[in-house]
Amino acid sequence: MSQVDVNTEAWIDQYLKRQLSPDENQRFESRMQNDPDFLQEVILRKDIVVGIRVAEDRQLRERLEHIRLSVEKGEPVRPQGRTSSRRLVLWLVAAATAAALAYALFVWA
Amino acid sequence: MQPLTDTDSHILQSIRSGDTAALEALYVQAIPIVTREMGGQRRAHKWLQDALIRLRTDVRNGRLKREPNENLVEYLARRVRERWEQYQQEKELDARIIECLQSETDNGWAFYYMQRYYFPSISYYIRSNGGTEEDAKDIIMDSIYALLYNIREGKYVAQDTTKLKTYFYSICKNKWKDYAKKRKNNMIVSLLDGFEPEDDDAHYYVAYEDDVLNERQKVVAEVFQQATERCHRILSYFYYDNLSHTEIAEKMGYQNADTSKEQKKRCMGKLRLALLKRLGGNPDMDE
Numbered sequence: 001m002s003q004v005d006v007n008t009e010a011w012i013d014q015y016l017k018r019q020l021s022p023d024e025n026q027r028f029e030s031r032m033q034n035d036p037d038f039l040q041e042v043i044l045r046k047d048i049v050v051g052i053r054v055a056e057d058r059q060l061r062e063r064l065e066h067i068r069l070s071v072e073k074g075e076p077v078r079p080q081g082r083t084s085s086r087r088l089v090l091w092l093v094a095a096a097t098a099a100a101l102a103y104a105l106f107v108w109a
Numbered sequence: 110m111q112p113l114t115d116t117d118s119h120i121l122q123s124i125r126s127g128d129t130a131a132l133e134a135l136y137v138q139a140i141p142i143v144t145r146e147m148g149g150q151r152r153a154h155k156w157l158q159d160a161l162i163r164l165r166t167d168v169r170n171g172r173l174k175r176e177p178n179e180n181l182v183e184y185l186a187r188r189v190r191e192r193w194e195q196y197q198q199e200k201e202l203d204a205r206i207i208e209c210l211q212s213e214t215d216n217g218w219a220f221y222y223m224q225r226y227y228f229p230s231i232s233y234y235i236r237s238n239g240g241t242e243e244d245a246k247d248i249i250m251d252s253i254y255a256l257l258y259n260i261r262e263g264k265y266v267a268q269d270t271t272k273l274k275t276y277f278y279s280i281c282k283n284k285w286k287d288y289a290k291k292r293k294n295n296m297i298v299s300l301l302d303g304f305e306p307e308d309d310d311a312h313y314y315v316a317y318e319d320d321v322l323n324e325r326q327k328v329v330a331e332v333f334q335q336a337t338e339r340c341h342r343i344l345s346y347f348y349y350d351n352l353s354h355t356e357i358a359e360k361m362g363y364q365n366a367d368t369s370k371e372q373k374k375r376c377m378g379k380l381r382l383a384l385l386k387r388l389g390g391n392p393d394m395d396e
Contacts, residue, residue: 009374017351044325048380049348051329054322056349057162058330060129064136064158071140077133 004041012045117181124168127350127360132161139185146186152196153189160188169351203273207265210257223253227274231281238323239289248288252280325388332383340376347373 004012014020015028032039070077123131139157147153164185167173175184202222209219224246232245240248256277259265265276322330336344339361346352346360354366354373363369 006370006374009377010370013347044381044384047323047325048329048377048384050322051326051384052333052344052348054326055330055333056345059334060132060162060165061158063129063133064161067133067136068140068154071137077137 012042015042016046016049120181121168121173124165125350126356127346127352129165132165135164135181135185136161138182142182142186143189146190147193153193156189156192157185159192160185163188169349199272199274206273207260210260216257220253223277224249227277227281231278234278234282235285238285240285244285244288248281248284251284252277255280255284325384328387329380329384332387333380335383336376336380339372340379343369343373343376344380 011028015025020028032042067077120131120135136157139161140154143153143157164173164181175181176187179187206219206222210216227249228245231249232242235245235248236242256265333341333344343357343361346357347354352360354369357373358364358366358369361369361372363372
């Protein structure tokens with residue numbers, strides 16, 4: 001199956017995000033049963049969504065690991081993740097400094 | 110439940126709206142606690158990271174379960190403590206299972222235990238890969254015999270780093286792969302089964318480990334990293350954080366939800382194409 005149209009794409013998204021009503025869900029599943037191309041497209045898209053989520057989890061873990069190393073070395077931590085909140089960024093930098101200090105005290109003790 | 114502190118509600122709101130910096134902020138706060146309590150063990154830090162990733166998923170799904178009066182940092186510290194307790198219990202159990210399987214006469218308990226407690230995650234794996242619960246039961250039984258054989262032949266040696274569970278999963282996984290190959294034609298595709306990790310922790314921690322993903326999902330995870338910054342954000346907002354197109358439009362500075370919908374479709378199309386290219390252009394390829 002080549003690319004699907006906007007509505008079909010939205011329909012598949014709703015199915016994968018479990019946003020369809022039981023009736024619609026049934027309609028969707030019977031389409032999959034009767035249309036092998038459609039089924040393959042849904043499976044493909046399901047894999048894409050799983051892949052995106054896995055990639056996001058990994059990326060977050062990498063950033064956290066980076067932060068951990070900075071804290072252990074007593075280096076300043078700068079948020080790298082997405083944010084639209086300036087207040088959060090300021091707070092994060094303050095918290096990171098405190099954490100690095102606490103860590104240093106712990107090691108020293 | 111006590112009202113949240115100002116910072117906690119701010120952080121939760123940020124996580125819900127897809128701000129990953131909020132998670133980093135929480136992490137930084139929780140590090141000293143975990144360091145103090147667990148003496149800075151590498152393992153404990155990994156568990157803390159797991160707890161944050163889990164927190165993000167739970168917030169997305171509206172399934173965050175906190176004790177009364179617990180703030181977010183305390184919540185994370187509790188999750189790590191629970192993992193630690195679970196780890197110690199599992200270590201003792203591993204030793205008991207192995208000892209039990211080694212005994213010629215009395216290994217009924219080990220059989221019972223493994224069938225009962227390993228079932229949820231193995232069944233999860235098999236259902237995500239085209240099988241049924243019944244298949245899972247068969248595979249577990251076959252795998253226990255294989256493990257028994259390996260232990261008696263000295264092919265399995267208990268190690269501190271590899272849990273018995275992990276080893277057992279790999280046996281189950283290989284058995285399922287063989288089985289699935291033979292039965293390719295009448296596989297039951299139950300798409301949503303096993304798609305979203307369910308409430309149970311056992312499911313969750315196994316759900317996104319590499320050996321549970323199929324080839325295509327692994328490739329997507331790689332290809333996605335090469336997406337443009339813009340596409341990366343839109344697709345994460347939409348598929349990871351479950352934001353609506355109205356919310357995405359606001360975050361991306363688009364005029365309205367329709368623009369967001371259009372952009373998301375375009376990004377998805379690009380990702381889909383990059384994926385198929387990498388897989389050799391065969392959209393029907395499943396493994």
